[in-house]
Amino acid sequence: MTGDLFDNGEPRLLDLPDADIRYWPRVDLGAPLDRVLKELIEQTPWRSEVITLWGQQHPQPRLTAWFGDPGARYTYSGLALEPLPWTDLLSDVRRRVGTLADASFNSVLMNYYRDHRDSMGMHSDDEPELGRNPVIASLSLGEQRTFVLKHRFRKDLKPVNIELESGSLLLMKGATQHHWKHGINKLSRPCGPRVNLTFRQVSAGLT
Ligand SMILES: O=C(O)CCC(=O)C(=O)O
Numbered sequence: 001m002t003g004d005l006f007d008n009g010e011p012r013l014l015d016l017p018d019a020d021i022r023y024w025p026r027v028d029l030g031a032p033l034d035r036v037l038k039e040l041i042e043q044t045p046w047r048s049e050v051i052t053l054w055g056q057q058h059p060q061p062r063l064t065a066w067f068g069d070p071g072a073r074y075t076y077s078g079l080a081l082e083p084l085p086w087t088d089l090l091s092d093v094r095r096r097v098g099t100l101a102d103a104s105f106n107s108v109l110m111n112y113y114r115d116h117r118d119s120m121g122m123h124s125d126d127e128p129e130l131g132r133n134p135v136i137a138s139l140s141l142g143e144q145r146t147f148v149l150k151h152r153f154r155k156d157l158k159p160v161n162i163e164l165e166s167g168s169l170l171l172m173k174g175a176t177q178h179h180w181k182h183g184i185n186k187l188s189r190p191c192g193p194r195v196n197l198t199f200r201q202v203s204a205g206l207t
């Protein structure tokens with residue numbers, strides 16, 4: 001296909017200690033962003049999961065879906081997710097993201113923030129099946145939301161806010177997950193929907 005590299009450009013390397021994070025403001029998905037967003041919202045079998053945190057059950061404040069190669073199982077916050085098979089759209093996006101990230105991914109966690117009330121708590125993506133230094137490629141579509149990064153140990157460092165634009169790709173690798181937490185806060189004002197896709201490589205058989 002022609003025009004594959006049209007929007008991608010060079011990523012910006014974030015100047016953060018103990019982290020390797022790159023940001024592409026706009027990647028080429030081979031189709032208009034609003035069409036991809038609409039298709040993902042309408043055609044994904046979204047789930048509302050109940051998670052267990054510190055022995056308490058809570059509904060997750062967003063919808064999720066897990067796609068991947070057979071056997072790419074993922075366990076977090078008391079949930080064990082079996083992968084759905086790749087759709088044509090998701091496997092095309094996986095190929096494009098893998099080329100930019102120069103990495104291979106066998107799964108994707110999809111997050112659907114329906115409006116300003118949906119969020120994701122601060123966490124590190126450090127589950128054992130992700131391996132020691134996971135490469136995580138996070139593609140955002142729809143409403144721009146703020147990605148907050150906080151150092152896990154250095155209280156002298158202020159939280160860092162990154163505005164994740166529609167069509168952007170954020171790549172976290174190296175020791176990032178050992179030293180930093182990240183999350184998406186609720187907003188006080190209404191906003192439109194956002195879909196986020198975090199591509200991952202999970203090892204089978206660890207869970
Ligand atoms: O929605 C986002 O940008 C963050 C997603 C995330 O951190 C995750 O899925 O682990």
Ligand SMILES: [Fe+2]
Nearest residue numbers: 123124125182
């Ligand atoms: Fe995460």
